[in-house]
Amino acid sequence: MTELAKKRPEFRNINALTDLPTYRMPVAAWVSILHRISGVLMFVLLPFIIWMFDTSVSSEISNAKFRHFFNDGALGVVAKLVALALIWAYLHHFIAGLRHVWMDVSHKAVAKAAGAASAKFTLVASLVLTVALGAKLFGVY
Amino acid sequence: MAVNYGSRRSVVGAHYGTRDWLAQRATALLMAVFTIIVLASVLFSRGPVSYESWAGIFHPQWMKMLTFATILGLIYHVWVGMRDVLMDYVKPVGIRLALQILVIVWLAGCAGWAIQVLWRV
Numbered sequence: 001m002t003e004l005a006k007k008r009p010e011f012r013n014i015n016a017l018t019d020l021p022t023y024r025m026p027v028a029a030w031v032s033i034l035h036r037i038s039g040v041l042m043f044v045l046l047p048f049i050i051w052m053f054d055t056s057v058s059s060e061i062s063n064a065k066f067r068h069f070f071n072d073g074a075l076g077v078v079a080k081l082v083a084l085a086l087i088w089a090y091l092h093h094f095i096a097g098l099r100h101v102w103m104d105v106s107h108k109a110v111a112k113a114a115g116a117a118s119a120k121f122t123l124v125a126s127l128v129l130t131v132a133l134g135a136k137l138f139g140v141y
Numbered sequence: 142m143a144v145n146y147g148s149r150r151s152v153v154g155a156h157y158g159t160r161d162w163l164a165q166r167a168t169a170l171l172m173a174v175f176t177i178i179v180l181a182s183v184l185f186s187r188g189p190v191s192y193e194s195w196a197g198i199f200h201p202q203w204m205k206m207l208t209f210a211t212i213l214g215l216i217y218h219v220w221v222g223m224r225d226v227l228m229d230y231v232k233p234v235g236i237r238l239a240l241q242i243l244v245i246v247w248l249a250g251c252a253g254w255a256i257q258v259l260w261r262v
Contacts, residue, residue: 039222043244046219046251054258056192057199063192094176097169104166 028119035096038089045086052083084134092126161221168214175211178204199262208259216252220244 014020025033042049055066070076070083099118103109109118135141179198186194199208223244231237 036226039219040226043219043223043247046247047254050251050255050258053255054261057196057258057262060192063195094173098173101166101169 026116026119027123028115031092031096031099031119031122034092034123038093038096041089042086042093045082048082049086080137084130084137087133087137088126088130091129092122095122095126161224164217165221168218171214172211172218175207178207196262199259205259205262209256212252212255212259216248219248 052066055062055069057063070079099109099122102118103115108114182198183190183195188194198204224241227237227240227244231240
């Protein structure tokens, strides 16, 4: 066996259950992991998103079914909560993605302070917009 | 395209991910443009959002073209993202390959459905 082909030692000293909860995550790390989680969430719920597109747009009858589905007792509330989770996921993913693109084209954006500030903005803006749209969704205004 | 097999196969360099990285950005910007156009169409429609005004957004041929391109871009974007996630967290090659195939099947099915809906409008 040559020197290269030898199995190299692998150091895995991070235990997901005992170590990760003790980590102090900087705000940019939260944006990063939430970018992932929101992306996977939208991937898993993609058929629900297409179903909403389908029923809302196909015909007047299906559109009425679509409206009824979201206003039908407890199931409607659950459906609205799932939709709200998708709204947050989209907003967070959208803003965090723009932050990525901005960091790709600007040296200033990747400075430590600017990175922390844009990460905070991402978290706050996506949550504020989610609350505003959620209030609309649940008929507050 | 340059020959990349046999004796000319490129076996070094860190450029393998560059194409996916760039595609991730390009498809993201396409989806952002699509989002802004749909959002603007809804916000600037007069009165409450009716079936006609909502479905009407997808009536023009250029909007069908844009939506079609956005669906393809979305599928590619999700593929790159899910592949990254699977490469990071799923180490056994067999399981990772199986999950990657499932992702492709899932996305192909979703793309077909979305495109079918688009031409039903």
